[in-house]
Amino acid sequence: MSTNPTRRAWVQIDGGALRRNYGRIVESAGPEVRILPMVKADAYGLGVADVVSCLAPLGPWGWGVATVPEGARLRDLAVERPIVVCSPVPPDELEEVVRLELQPTISSLEALEALERAASTVGVRATWHLDVDTGMGRSGFDFGSVDAWIDAATAPREVLRWAGLCTHLHSADEDAQSIHAQWERLAGVLDRIDPGAVPADGLLVHVLNSAGAFRAPEYACSVVRPGIFLYGGGIGSGQPEPEPVVSVHARVVHVRDAEPGATLGYGSTYSASRPERWATLSIGYGDGLPRALSNRGAALVNGRRVPVVGRISMDVTVVDVSGVEDVAAGSVATLIGSQDDGRITLDDVAGRAGTIGYEILTGLTDRLPRVWT
Ligand SMILES: *Cc1c(COP(=O)(O)O)cnc(C)c1O
Secondary structure (H helix, E strand, O other): OOOOOOOOEEEEEOOOOOOOHHHHHHHHHHHOOEOOOOHHHHOOOOHHHHHHHHHHHOOOOOOOOHHHHHHHHHHHHHOOOOOEEEEOOOHHHHHHHHHHHOOEEEHHHHHHHEEEEEEEEOOOOOEEEEEEEEOOOEEEEEEEEHHHHHHHHOOOOEEEEEEEEEEOOOOOOOOOHHHHHHHHHHHHHHHOOOOHHOOOOEEEEEEEOHHHHHHHHHHHHEEOOOOOOOOOOOOOOOOOOOOOOOEEEEEEEEEEEEEOOOOOOOOOOOOOOOOEEEEEEEHHHHHHHOHHHOOOOEEEOOOOEEEEEOOOOOOOOOEEEEOOOOOOOOOOOEEEEEOOOEEOOOOHHHOOOOOOOHHHHHHHHOOOOOEEE
């Protein structure tokens, strides 16, 4: 069977742009700083295997994931570098963490003790990072009660190896001041660490996400954890723009002339107000095109920007191509990306759909083949 991935609808990924975006993170953070590309959620929907092979030659220190299965997947792909699990792990997955030599971020003494038990059971020394909550509120030891936990958390434990200290920024894309405030809180914790507890090869301190890596590179410390910028998502107004990496395309599969009054789509939320020409695109919310773009979104067809009309269905979406020359079944429509001078960015689409680029990317479903260039 021959399958042409560009037949119906597909995601196109520009590996060169991904690498150049990585290079700009390195430039901003500085050459000494290690990079931990975040490849959680199938590398933000791009496909983790391909992202890892694209970026591995650039020498990242390790890879960041959110879940244990994501770490297991990387080990299956023969990744040998450090893998840091950046979200808290359910207790019954800790033995697998140890077996796979994943590096969990730990948020409480209970979790640390559970990791210690898992490491004893498996019989392997586990490397871990201490997560500090400096305002995100969803994980980490509380910075404010540092005296209550710091000595117990950092005391040497035979089956554990303490490798790092991290926190996560809550508003780096919006507000530089918040970054400084969170840093001050982390610095208060750093000050309280007994120098004798610090590992001989030093402590890896990591704070910055993509937005932080540009807005406050002075806090790059040992490691930065970029995600969205690598994949072409914006990091806030007035900030450097990444090169676009992901584009989304679909074929026109049907074209019809609509008389005034002709109704369109579920709920007949749209009807032709004049003689119109409608083109049906073979992509819908079942592919990850947000239904919120119904009667609001746009596409590029033959280089022209055309509006989405009617409700987006699971499998198809209709655009008004009145006045666009030569639209026929087989024409390519671009939902995210460029055609000639026309451009629809990931963040345009996200804004119109009332969400963020992260959710658009991670929402693109398996129905869309990922085509790398
Ligand atoms: C997802 C994530 C990042 C990356 O954030 P971006 O905004 O995508 O750069 C960094 N650190 C942690 C802990 C994360 O969960």
